[in-house]
Amino acid sequence: MNSKLYARPESLADVPFHYCPGCQHGIVHRIIAEVIDELGVRKQTIGVAPVGCSVLAYDYFNFDIVQASHGRAPAVATGVKRVCPDSTVFTYQGDGDLASIGCAEIVHAAARGEKITTIFINNAIYGMTGGQMAPTTLVDQVTTTSPYGRNENQVGTPLCISEMLSTIQGARFIARVAVNNPSNMAKAKAAIKKAFQLQNSGEGFCLIEVLSTCPTNWGMTPVEAVKWLETNMIPQYPLGVFKDAGGE
Amino acid sequence: MSETRLMKGNEAIGEAAIVAGCRYYFGYPITPQTELMEYMAKRMPQIEGVFLQAESEIAAINMVYGAAGAGARVMTSSSSPGISLKAEGISYCAGAELPCVIVNIMRGGPGLGSIQPAQADYFQATKGGGHGDHRNIVLAPNSVQEMADLTMLSFELADKYRNPVMLLGDGALGQMMEPVNLEEKPLVPQEKPWAANGQGERAKPNVINSLYLKPEQLEAHNIHLQNKYQKIMEQECRWEEFNVEDAEVIVVAYGITSRIARSAVEMARRDGLKVGLFRPISLWPFPSERLLTLAQQTKAFLVSELSAGQMIEDVRLATKQIKPVHFYGRMGGMMPSSREIYNQINLILKEKEAVK
Ligand SMILES: Cc1ncc(C[n+]2csc(CCOP(=O)(O)OP(=O)(O)O)c2C)c(N)n1
Ligand code: SF4
């Protein structure tokens, strides 16, 4: 029973992740792989990898991957999806990638109702480049480029991507989830699955924002990081479904 | 089937792309290439192709990257400032070896410059344009017919070498109307076993990527690219010559300027002056070898461009400066008249006389 429970999904390659201890990128990779396996679409899936800590996603997933330039994954996915309309196309992007440099691309992919799925990893920081401030960094949060804490008078307040995109008509399904405990993981998986199912039935743009830890650049142990996410990030970024154009 | 019709240069590029099997176009409006985009907007839906107006030139080139990565024949077009925005994406295409066609209908610069014709993006086009050691194949038509012919060739070369190809025109060529004959050629479907279009029956997933974290691997990838570029330099040089055999002065000009230069050369010949024209058609690879041979038999070169002098650097390199290389250019959307070029030729010939 147990061995079956922990079996590696076919959509994950048999290589160890390079992520730091306590980083939740790996958990999200696994959920995506499980969902793609369950939907039986591995051989028709094309993932678009970002520039960020998950740039090596092509080593971890066992399906076709296109590695995109920083922030442009939604445009790259648009090109792929228009050529392969029957395929399952998704982008996997960090918050620097999606909410800062790639803000235009994600907004317009949503506005076009592009039939792709976006998995958006919000860890309130630029992980790969060593912990700089992101648009999603919390007020007063210390980063290497906000060493005195994010000053809202000078650099504004956190950008709430799910709330913002849910105002766009072309967006079909927008939800924010977390993977900080088993119950939230199950909800995250259900949301991600729904986002892929809706794409495959041709219903339009779907984005799942996943609140995620970066113990390394937050300067915390993995346990402290989960606690920090729960006490600081979730209040700023409430979990839930922000848009479900199909209704429930 | 073929028919001759009157078309604008920009439209001829669009129709030729379709004849070449391009079914995906991504662009952003900018003068003086907008007719091409509008043509694609009209035509693509008629043939079940995809026309998409992107949110920016950056998005457009990244859509091209995605579509090319999925194995399609794909094109984007823009004009100077928009090409600057595409630079990072072009470098990614070169690094991941994605075949694609990028049209630059040049306008005056720098900055916002003007919407008038210019040739001031030669460096940007031929020296790579984006970051890293990469090369685009660059083709420079000088008529509406050639805009069509070289567009078709661009798609062939892009697929043959898995490399971006830039078609470099200017606002005058883009907007002038001339008869053009578009010959339908049977399409040879391109096998692209490397494309990321879903694993399907393949044994392994495909990855489109330009990242090599290990220096040894990135160097090996660069060596592979350089070997490919070497092969392109050996096999894809294209040029045209006019009256060069006995010429004492050879004018070197490409694109729209070559037409003005040709009138100047004809004028000179009528006056009994020994003058010829050398027109590079491929700007990269640059037809250096042939120019060196001509340098051995002529007395001087006159390079004419709609710039402060960019191609002239390649002419100097090619000819090893064994003969003087003169320059006459206009900038900012100004065009030289054939009389102006003729006068320059005369000056050079007179100097030669004086030296004797
Ligand atoms: C055009 C460009 N600008 C900047 C960079 C440098 N860069 C690489 S990753 C990154 C930030 C990634 O942060 P995020 O998207 O939040 O991903 P994370 O690493 O946190 O998962 C930056 C700025 C780049 N590669 N390309
Ligand atoms: S730096 Fe942060 S986001 Fe990157 S792998 Fe480490 S913990 Fe994860």
Ligand SMILES: [Mg+2]
């Ligand atoms: Mg981040």
